[in-house]
Amino acid sequence: MNVLITGYFNDDSKQRVVQSFPHDWQIHIIEPQLIEQFIGDAEVLIPEHIQVNEALLDQAQSLKLVQTGAGYDNVDIEACTKRGIWVSNAAGVNANAVAEHIMALILNHYKNISYLDRFMKHKGDETKLSYTGGELSGLTIGTIGYGAIGSRVGKFAQAFNMKVLAYDNNPSLSSDGVELVDLDILLAHSDIVTINIFLNEETRNLVDRTFLSKMKSNAVLVNTARGPIVCEPDLIEALKNGVIGGACLDVFTEEPLSLDSELRSLDNVTLTPHTAGMPDGMKFHETRYRFFVSNINRVMGNEPPQNNLNQI
Template sequence: MKILIVGHFSESAQSKITGHFPQDWNVVIVPPGEEMLQHIADCQVLIPEHIQVDHSLLANAKQLKLVQTGAGYDNVDISACTQLGIWVANASGVNAQAVAEHVMALILSYYKNIPFLDRFMKNRLDENQLEYTGSELEDKTIGIIGLGAIGKKVAAFCSALGMNVQAYARNTAVSSDGVVRMTDFDTLISTSDIISVHVSLNEQTKQLINKAVLANMKNSALFINTARGGIVNQPDLIEALKNGELSGACLDVYESEPLPLDSELRNLSNVILTPHTAGMPDARKFHRKRYDFFIDNIKRVANGEVPESKLNQLL
């Protein structure tokens, strides 16, 4: 069994990952490029961390049986895989706890001014001159866009803090559980004090948050995105933050990653940034739960079974 993992990993991260797989499996970790193309010809499983899986790439993957992604799968052409008889599966829900905790950390850091206060103390400034504004979370309304595994955990955490929780989901089968009040998209946008995005990136959600949507948010609102950068029109968000049309933002994902060093986001005092680490509970490049899920799914496909959390259906 040959598993090809394509992405940018340090030597220590590669050692952790390969050591986690069964010893009799051939696990190869390479960055995108020519070496990747050499290995893809005879691999049975592809775990694409930092590449697009499209027709041109799949044309070289003659033995491929499974494309296994993390929670996100916007980098995989599912139709092309289906045509070639290749399963596609993601690891939906395995990072829900980690991402939800990260969202809460961002919310608390923002409203309790943790980054500012940390800099204040480390700069040894006179505490008698300290002036800042803060806010309690009780009775604030959070609007959650997308009520999957992560959205539900965020809802539960916020409810425990005495917040009002409302959500919008495209799947009309999603219903209120007594904690969450379901509402329409426009109402959520215009009435929420905090708006947190928890949907996958697809044609329907690409640049879902744009100039018009941002204009309908409260000027005092906090916007949070730990899902995918492409869901937001980043220049529109920056403009809203600079013009006071939005109180602030907490971002873990960006249109271009890693975030360019000259990005205006790095200079905005009303923004908290993290480097796409919300879903990593154990370390920057290793997620034990995710790799456990990968291994179980690979075994299922190897045994002729249907993978868990499949994204396509083969005949």
Template sequence: MSAAKKEVVIVTGVDLAQAAVELLRDYELVYAGAKPTEDDMVKLAQLHQPVAIIVRYGGVSARVMDAAPILRVISKHGTGIDSIDSQAAQQRGIAVKAAAGANAPAVAEHTWALIMACAKNVVGLDQRMREGHWDKSTHKSLELQGRTLGLVGLGAIGRRVAAVAAALGMPVLAHDPYAKEAPQGVQLVDLDTLFAQSDVVSLHCPLTAENKHMINAQSLARMKDGAILVNTARGGLIDEQALIAALDSGKLRAAGLDSFEKEPFTAPHPLQRVGNAVLSPHIGGVTSDAYIAMGTGAASNVLAVLGA
């Protein structure tokens, strides 16, 4: 007599941390590949009839959900769930979960890597050195001590970024409509105040229909001349054309960007020619430790729903 067929969990990626695979040992894992399209996901859902989907890359639309009538949970391998149609999931009684905080240390560290790179012109100086220049007599970096850091979003990542700012002697402002209190040394303010008073603005909020392009020509105009903007959240928060104009004009000193309106970033892209923009391919949360934490977090969220 053959063993009962295992229920299926689809993973939109090529792998999952071994610790997460072990947690899901009672389920059959089906990997969708690194760049599954909506059509790919519909076909896989029809073929395998999953009870859960773990989302690493790409997203899950209503069409995919309708192809999987026994689907009970969509679990994000990370924190941002904007690639999942949460409203469609709610209408179909499907739980949507995120591995909250799993990648917070990694993203906070990358945020500071970008802030430092912008303030100290690390990339530009490296390039000049390789071209044979010695700019000691002409270059001046920005000292961060005493400068104000403005955090848009005060969740697990934002709080870690704030703690480093405190150690550097930076006053911290934060805007987060969901924050009931702030850590010591962090002042909660409205968004206009944050933009007007911050020397460094760093984004740590989810992307919603309401805050899309919250960084636009108007908000950039309200920022301090020579401010730094860093985004390790979602690309859709920024109007990229308005940002490029602010960088080109010198309104902003620099920008550090780890996410973009359209991903993957495809060349040629207007930001590639902007010398005072530091770019990375949405890898803020990609470390070996975060990979394990996000995988086990996503797996645990699946088990919590399926075991309920």
């Protein structure tokens, strides 16, 4: 089995990823710009930072499966289906990891952990320490999307004695004590707004100037879903002008995040490098790779993969 993985991995991560597959499989981990050199022999493609489109698929003569993480906005599912190529995502596999990361970002923001850590390590004068913090108890958190991740965030938040609002276009969801509301009500009443939806043409740039203006002036936006759901220039403007209180971001319009991005210089922003779903180390999550191996074995055995997004 020839498995091709694209993305940016350090050497330690590459080693951990390769070791998660059977030893007799060929595993190639390459940077995205080298895709054309390897795609012709690949039977399985795990794509990051590339578009799986008609042009690429025309070169993929041996491809049987495109396996993504949670998101699949970079894959032309129709084009894959026409060629008899399965497409599967791993939605829900790392939901707990992402939900924990969301809560960690929120706690960091309200408890000023990053600021206090830097203060202590830089040997600041503790008698002159001044900062604004807060408690989560009594705050309202609104999750846009109440699927595998959003529902876990809701449970975690309830443990902190927070009120939970949720907006989701699936009317049959079980709310478990969470109040399902429309989007405008969620934005108007939430102290924290967390994005837990897929990227598609309906959600692209959902978080724009109008969206942000409907949030509380001290509210915090959390995005661990996909960068293009947020219009970054509008968010930066809102953060600089006090339209909202802050943001916690794990994903960005372009990744890796540019070293020149204004987001890196704003004091009311917490940034992590798209690692919310990777608790075991950079670019690795053991449970996700076990899922990948299981799905590949299903395709090798002429079975449809789990979470398949097309019908062949």
